Amino acid sequence: MALLKVDDLTISFHSRTGVLKAVDSVSFELDPGQTLGIVGESGSGKSVLCYSLLGLLPSPPARIENGHAMFNGMDLLALPKNRLRAIRGNRIGMVFQDPMTSLNPYLSIGNQVIEPLCLHRMVSRKSAWTMAIQALEEVGLNHPVRLMDHYPHQLSGGMRQRVMIAMALINKPEILIADEPTTALDVTIQAQILELIRKLQREKNITVIFVSHDLGVIAGIADLVLVMQQGRIVEHGTANGIFQHPQHPYTRNLLASIPAGTKPHGYDAANRNQANVLLSVQHLKTWYNDDDSLLGGRADHTVKAVDDVTFEVYRGETLGLVGESGSGKSTLGRSIMRLVEIHDGAITLNNQDLAGLTPRQLKLARHNMQMVFQDPYASLNPRMTIFDTLAEAARIRDRMSDKDLMIEVLRLMNDVGLDPGQIRKYPHEFSGGQRQRIAIARALALKPRLIIADEPVSALDVTIQSQILELLLDLVRKHGLTMIFVSHDLSVIRYISDRTAVMYQGRIVELDETEIVFNHPKHPYTQTLLSAISITDPAGQIRIRGEVTAPA
Amino acid sequence: MTRTLDITAFEEGRSLWQDAYTRLCRNKLAVVGFVVLICMGLLALMAGWISPYSYETQDLDLGASPPSADHWLGTDTLGRDLFTRILYGGRVSLMVGFLATAVALIIGVAWGMVSGYIGGRVDIIMMRIVDILYALPFTIFIILLMVVFGQNIYLLFLAIGAVEWLTMARIVRGQVISIRNQEYIDAAIAMGLSRFRILRRHVLPNILGPIIVYTTLTIPNVILLESFLSFLGLGIQPPQSSWGVLISYGVETMEEYPWLLIYPACVLSITLFSLNFLGDGLRDALDPRIAKD
Numbered sequence: 099m100a101l102l103k104v105d106d107l108t109i110s111f112h113s114r115t116g117v118l119k120a121v122d123s124v125s126f127e128l129d130p131g132q133t134l135g136i137v138g139e140s141g142s143g144k145s146v147l148c149y150s151l152l153g154l155l156p157s158p159p160a161r162i163e164n165g166h167a168m169f170n171g172m173d174l175l176a177l178p179k180n181r182l183r184a185i186r187g188n189r190i191g192m193v194f195q196d197p198m199t200s201l202n203p204y205l206s207i208g209n210q211v212i213e214p215l216c217l218h219r220m221v222s223r224k225s226a227w228t229m230a231i232q233a234l235e236e237v238g239l240n241h242p243v244r245l246m247d248h249y250p251h252q253l254s255g256g257m258r259q260r261v262m263i264a265m266a267l268i269n270k271p272e273i274l275i276a277d278e279p280t281t282a283l284d285v286t287i288q289a290q291i292l293e294l295i296r297k298l299q300r301e302k303n304i305t306v307i308f309v310s311h312d313l314g315v316i317a318g319i320a321d322l323v324l325v326m327q328q329g330r331i332v333e334h335g336t337a338n339g340i341f342q343h344p345q346h347p348y349t350r351n352l353l354a355s356i357p358a359g360t361k362p363h364g365y366d367a368a369n370r371n372q373a374n375v376l377l378s379v380q381h382l383k384t385w386y387n388d389d390d391s392l393l394g395g396r397a398d399h400t401v402k403a404v405d406d407v408t409f410e411v412y413r414g415e416t417l418g419l420v421g422e423s424g425s426g427k428s429t430l431g432r433s434i435m436r437l438v439e440i441h442d443g444a445i446t447l448n449n450q451d452l453a454g455l456t457p458r459q460l461k462l463a464r465h466n467m468q469m470v471f472q473d474p475y476a477s478l479n480p481r482m483t484i485f486d487t488l489a490e491a492a493r494i495r496d497r498m499s500d501k502d503l504m505i506e507v508l509r510l511m512n513d514v515g516l517d518p519g520q521i522r523k524y525p526h527e528f529s530g531g532q533r534q535r536i537a538i539a540r541a542l543a544l545k546p547r548l549i550i551a552d553e554p555v556s557a558l559d560v561t562i563q564s565q566i567l568e569l570l571l572d573l574v575r576k577h578g579l580t581m582i583f584v585s586h587d588l589s590v591i592r593y594i595s596d597r598t599a600v601m602y603q604g605r606i607v608e609l610d611e612t613e614i615v616f617n618h619p620k621h622p623y624t625q626t627l628l629s630a631i632s633i634t635d636p637a638g639q640i641r642i643r644g645e646v647t648a649p650a
Numbered sequence: 651m652t653r654t655l656d657i658t659a660f661e662e663g664r665s666l667w668q669d670a671y672t673r674l675c676r677n678k679l680a681v682v683g684f685v686v687l688i689c690m691g692l693l694a695l696m697a698g699w700i701s702p703y704s705y706e707t708q709d710l711d712l713g714a715s716p717p718s719a720d721h722w723l724g725t726d727t728l729g730r731d732l733f734t735r736i737l738y739g740g741r742v743s744l745m746v747g748f749l750a751t752a753v754a755l756i757i758g759v760a761w762g763m764v765s766g767y768i769g770g771r772v773d774i775i776m777m778r779i780v781d782i783l784y785a786l787p788f789t790i791f792i793i794l795l796m797v798v799f800g801q802n803i804y805l806l807f808l809a810i811g812a813v814e815w816l817t818m819a820r821i822v823r824g825q826v827i828s829i830r831n832q833e834y835i836d837a838a839i840a841m842g843l844s845r846f847r848i849l850r851r852h853v854l855p856n857i858l859g860p861i862i863v864y865t866t867l868t869i870p871n872v873i874l875l876e877s878f879l880s881f882l883g884l885g886i887q888p889p890q891s892s893w894g895v896l897i898s899y900g901v902e903t904m905e906e907y908p909w910l911l912i913y914p915a916c917v918l919s920i921t922l923f924s925l926n927f928l929g930d931g932l933r934d935a936l937d938p939r940i941a942k943d
Contacts, residue, residue, distance in 0.1 A: 435840050461842040469840045477833035481855040481938060490851070491841055524938040537837070544841060 100127040100168075101272060101305055102151075107165030107175075109143075109150055112158060120146040120160070122329035128322070130272070133299060133306040135320025135337065137313055137352075139559035143329040144309045148275050150175065151307075152192060153182045169273070188218040191266030195278040197258035201250040207234075208246030211265050218269055233264040238294055256287035260294065267298060274299075275307045280315060284422035285586065289630035292319055311559065313352060317341050325349045355564040357593035365596035367611070370412045376580050377411040377434070377467075377548055382443035384426075384433045403429040405604035407443075411548070416574060416581040418595025418612060420588060420627075426604040427584045428472075431550045434582070435469050436460060448547060465495055468541035472553035474533035478525040484511070484536055485521045491543035510539040513576075514569060531562035538569065542577070549574075550582045555590060567594055588631045592616055600624045673935040680931020683924035690921055694740030703731040705738040706889040714907045724909045726899070732910065735891045736917055742892035743918075746806060746885075747873045753811030754872075755865055758818025763849055765819070766826030777823070780816050788813060789882070796884050806885045810872050821864055825857040859933045866929030870922045893918050 109121040121143040128134050136144045149155045151167055151174050167174040169190070174182070186192075194200040201210060211233060212226040221229070227246070234242035237260040250258060259279060266274055276295065280288040296319060299306050310316050316323060316337070323340045325333040325348065333346040344350045384404035403426045411417050421427040432438045434445055436452060445452040447466055455463055471477035478487060488507045492498070498506065508518050514535040525533055534554060541549055551570065555563040571594060574581055585591050591598055592612055599609040600621065607621040619625045674680055693700065703721075709729030717724045723732040765776040792809055799805055829835065830853065838848045877894025879885040886892055893914050900911030 432836075437836050437839060461844070464840055464842040467840075469837065471833040471837060473833060477837055479834045479838075479852050479856070481936075482851075490843075494841055494843070526939045540837065540841075 101130045101170070102128040103166075103168040104147075104151075105166045105168070107147070107150070107167065108163040109146055109155070109160060110163055111160055119329050121150070124165075124326075124329075124331055126322075126324060126331070126334065128273075128305055128307070130305055131299075131303045133308060133319055133321050135316035135323045136307065136309045136326060137311065137316045137323060138326035139311060139352075139561065141328070142326040144326050145277055147326075148192075148277050148307060148309055151275065152186050152190060153177075153179075184218070187214040187266075187271075188269045189271050190273045190275060191269070191271040193259070193262045193266050193274070193276045193279045196282050197255050197262055198282065200262060201258055203250050205249075206246065207248050207250070207253070207261055211246070211261065211268060214265060214269055230264075230268065233268045234261070236267075236298070237261070237264045238290075239264075254287075255283055256290060259283060259287075259291055263291075263294065263298070267302070267304070270302065271304065273305045273307065275309075277309045278311065279308075281310065281312070285588065286422065286626055286630040288315070295319065313341075313356060313560070325352070351561055355561045357564060357567060357589045365415045369414065374412045374414075375410050376413045376448060377582075378444075378446040379410070379434065380408050380444040380446075382407045382430070382433060382445065383441040384429050384438055385441040402604050404433055404440075407604075407606050409599060409606060409609055411580055411582060413547075413580055414574075414578055415596045416583055416594055418591035418598040419582060419584045419601060420586065420591045420598060421601035422586060422627075424603075425601040427586075427601045428552050430601070431469070431552050431582060431584050435464070435467060435550060437469075465544045466546055467548040467550065468544055468546040470534070470537050470541050470549060470551040470554045473557050474530050474537055475525075475557075477537050478533055478540075480525055483522050483524055484516075487525075487536065487540055488543055491540045495544050506543075510543055513542060513573065514539040529562075530558050531565060534558065534562075534566050535569065538566075538573070542573065546579075548580045548582070550584070552584045553586065554583075556585065556587060563590070570594065588616075588627065600627070669938060670932075670935040674931055677931040677935065679927045680935075683927030683931070686920065686924040687928065690740060690917075690924075691744055694737055694744055697734065697737035697741065701731065701734040701737055703734045705730065705735050705891060707731075714903070714910070716907075716909055723913045724907075726910055727903065727907070730889075732896075732913060735896060736893070736914055739891040739893045739896050739914070740917070742803075742886055742890065743873045743876065743894060744921075746810065746876045746892070747869045750807045750810035750814065750872045751865060751868045753807055754814035754818055754868060755861070757811065758815035759822050759854075759861060761815065762819040762822025763826050763853060766823035767830055767845070767849060767853065769827075769830075773823070777820075780819055783812070784816055792879060792882060792884055796882075801884060801887070803885065806876065806879060809879065809884065810875055813875075814868055814872060818861075818864060818868070821860055822857060825860055826853055829853050829856050855936070858936045862929050862933045862936075866925050869925055870918075873918065 104127075105125050107121055107124045108119065111118045111120055124143075124147060126134070136147065138144045146155065146160070150160075150162060151169075153174070155162075162175050165175065169185070172181075172185075174185070177185070201207075208227065208230060211230040212223070215221055215226040215229060216223065231242045231246060234245055239245055239257060239260050245253075250261075253261065263279075274295075279295070280291050283291060292315065295306065295308070298304065306319075308316065308319055320337045323333075323335060323337050324331050325340065325346065327348050333340055333344065333349045340349060341353070344353055382404055383402070383406055386401045386403055405426070407426075407430060409417075419427045419430065429438060433440050434447075434452075436445075440453065443453065447463065450463060452460070452463055482490070485507055488510050489503050492503060492506045492510070507521065511518050511521065516532065516535055516539070520528070525536070528536065538554075554570070555566050558566060567590065570581070570583075573579060583591065583594050595612050597610065598612045598615045599606045600615065600623065601607070602621075602623045608615055608619065608624050615624065616628065619628055697705075707730065709725065712725055712729035714727045715721060715725045715729075721731050721733065723736065725731055726735070761776060761780075765773045791812070795805055795809055835848065835852055838852050843851075873892075874894050874897075876885055876892055877898050880887075880892065880895050881898070886895065896914035897911065897918065900907075900914055904911045
């Protein structure tokens with residue numbers, strides 16, 4: 099008998115501008131002990147679906163139009179508030195996306211973990227404390243007794259997510275809902291958390307609903323998969339079936355969008371000679387110290403974000419810069435752009451030393467290098483139309499007549515695949531992918547030799563991501579650009595870069611041809627990184643599973 | 651393909667300001683507010699033509715009389731026509747309100763933007779100066795000005811402006827700090843734009859909302875502050891009047907002659923309402939994310 103049976107569920111959001119169907123006639127069944135993966139891009143309704151099961155949707159604007167969610171003979175959607183509260187955190191546990199914001203910073207870990215126990219069960223504080231310590235131990239946290247007195251800010255993201263899982267599981271729920279639980283985490287930590295959820299699911303025979311935008315993660319953890327698009331289930335089946343024989347065009351598109359394999363065109367290694375060096379970075383150090391008091395003083399809080407980094411980039415090649423959060427990869431990019439003050443070292447671009455320039459010279463030198471930023475929602479001025487944004491950049495290099503300027507802006511828009519009819523629109527009228535195209539066009543407007551792309555696709559959905567990667571590859575080829583591509587995503591790096599540099603704690607630990615780094619990693623950190631990715635690589639998953647179950 | 655496009659179709663420049671103007675015109679309440687403010691200003695300017703009375707002519711036999719056909723809004727205890735005094739008072743109040751606020755606006759916005767954008771030591775020093783000025787007792791400051799310069803209506807603007815810009819500077823600084831951490835500021839720096847241009851094109855338009863809201867709050871503050879300064883002797887001298895002076899006088903005689911309070915207060919309220927409608931309209935009109943249809 100099914101543990102959870104969702105039947106014809108429709109949820110819509112009502113606002114002044116109209117009605118939006120977030121979840122549209124969704125039905126599925128879930129048996130005890132199964133793991134259901136819900137996958138879809140942003141706006142597909144996957145999170146709304148999960149939130150509705152626990153009555154967490156704000157209403158208004160959300161309204162449940164139709165449907166039931168039967169859990170042990172109760173309709174979760176129609177339960178009175180007090181009975182729903184008895185289920186939340188007790189028989190259904192939930193883990194949220196961002197471990198940085200889902201723990202209360204003013205309560206110690208201990209006080210937070212015992213809260214669901216004290217709430218739902220008649221236990222004394224003392225025995226709750228003991229049970230909480232045991233729960234922390236089960237999710238693989240070291241020194242749980244000491245940890246109970248710590249506060250969230252003293253824990254890393256991965257540790258916090260373990261605490262969240264411990265809290266969700268402490269009352270031995272029948273269902274665990276995990277809404278993008280690993281999205282905010284680094285890939286090595288993600289692999290650990292996935293392993294943990296899998297282990298706990300097996301040991302305790304919990305039913306898990308796992309929501310993610312990441313097909314690799316879903317492939318690694320789920321038995322059953324729902325593929326959602328615009329509120330509807332477009333495909334529903336076993337993980338093996340869906341990943342090996344996707345039926346719906348949308349699923350196929352999603353799978354095809356995952357950057358796989360290597361760069362479509364190779365870079366001729368013979369071009370890497372001294373005459374072709376475009377950018378040379380020697381012993382670069384960027385240190386932060388948070389001393390901004392009036393009288394100076396303590397300088398003991400120095401963070402060595404970039405610590406003695408040396409490398410060269412040759413004309414026309416794409417260098418991938420990969421590392422986890424805090425490795426200094428973004429700071430390195432910003433140091434080269436001189437957006438942050440560097441502490442020591444030399445940066446030579448096109449035979450010009452950037453470190454010793456006066457502000458006026460630096461302004462001119464910046465025409466030779468441009469940056470594409472991570473968040474296309476923050477990198478465009480919301481009060482400037484696309485024309486204004488691109489015209490401002492185009493005018494910096496050359497003074498031109500209004501007519502030439504218009505032609506130039508239209509050419510730029512054409513270059514990045516934007517409809518010229520949208521020239522007078524403001525950034526908020528565009529989607530994330532289109533905004534990133536605008537940001538790329540703005541960088542190109544100055545006709546730079548070097549583009550530093552700082553995680554340009556990590557805020558985008560996977561289908562959009564592949565379009566932007568294609569665009570970048572295209573532009574690099576067309577304009578003979580040199581690019582430094584910063585990313586935490588190994589598959590993206592492998593797809594786009596000729597050479598790959600791996601950063602760890604402010605240093606480059608490995609730098610070589612991309613294929614050599616990926617196939618024969620030398621540094622232990624690179625090896626760890628690569629082993630973490632194989633867990634969440636759908637191709638890898640399918641291969642492993644395929645050998646066991648492939649019918650043909 | 652692009653080159654064959656009809657370029658003229660895109661050539662009509664549509665800047666933020668033009669967009670804002672179109673959007674503002676569509677906001678009826680804001681337009682009404684604007685028209686009312688203009689009317690108030692014109693009435694005050696043309697007071698001499700509109701009213702047959704002078705603001706200083708006393709008619710002691712008449713004394714305080716309620717509104718009548720001769721004196722539309724009644725007379726005060728010295729028999730002076732209230733309508734006339736409100737019109738003349740409007741000159742002082744509106745001028746003080748807008749000019750002193752403009753002074754506060756210009757100094758405060760410039761100071762706050764520089765302090766917030768440059769940051770570091772410059773920011774610390776500039777903000778400590780603001781703190782010191784905050785701590786200066788306002789009345790003593792005024793008396794000092796009087797002693798040094800004597801009585802002068804222009805000192806009024808200086809005195810009020812000197813106080814009101816402090817809060818504006820703080821508000822602007824806070825806004826600038828949050829804006830300067832946005833990536834589009836980094837992008838602008840990376841393009842090689844000058845600091846001045848970044849502040850003008852990228853920072854200022856994005857902090858206009860709070861600035862406008864605070865400005866509409868400052869104007870009534872300033873208008874009432876003037877009556878306090880006039881009481882101290884700085885500012886206007888009797889028999890001249892202003893709305894602030896009329897209201898504070900009206901409060902004293904509220905029980906016997908209520909019209910002396912009601913009418914000046916109504917005029918001030920109508921002005922402030924119009925100002926707020928116009929301010930809200932401006933704020934919305936300058937934000938392309940709102941009211942786009």
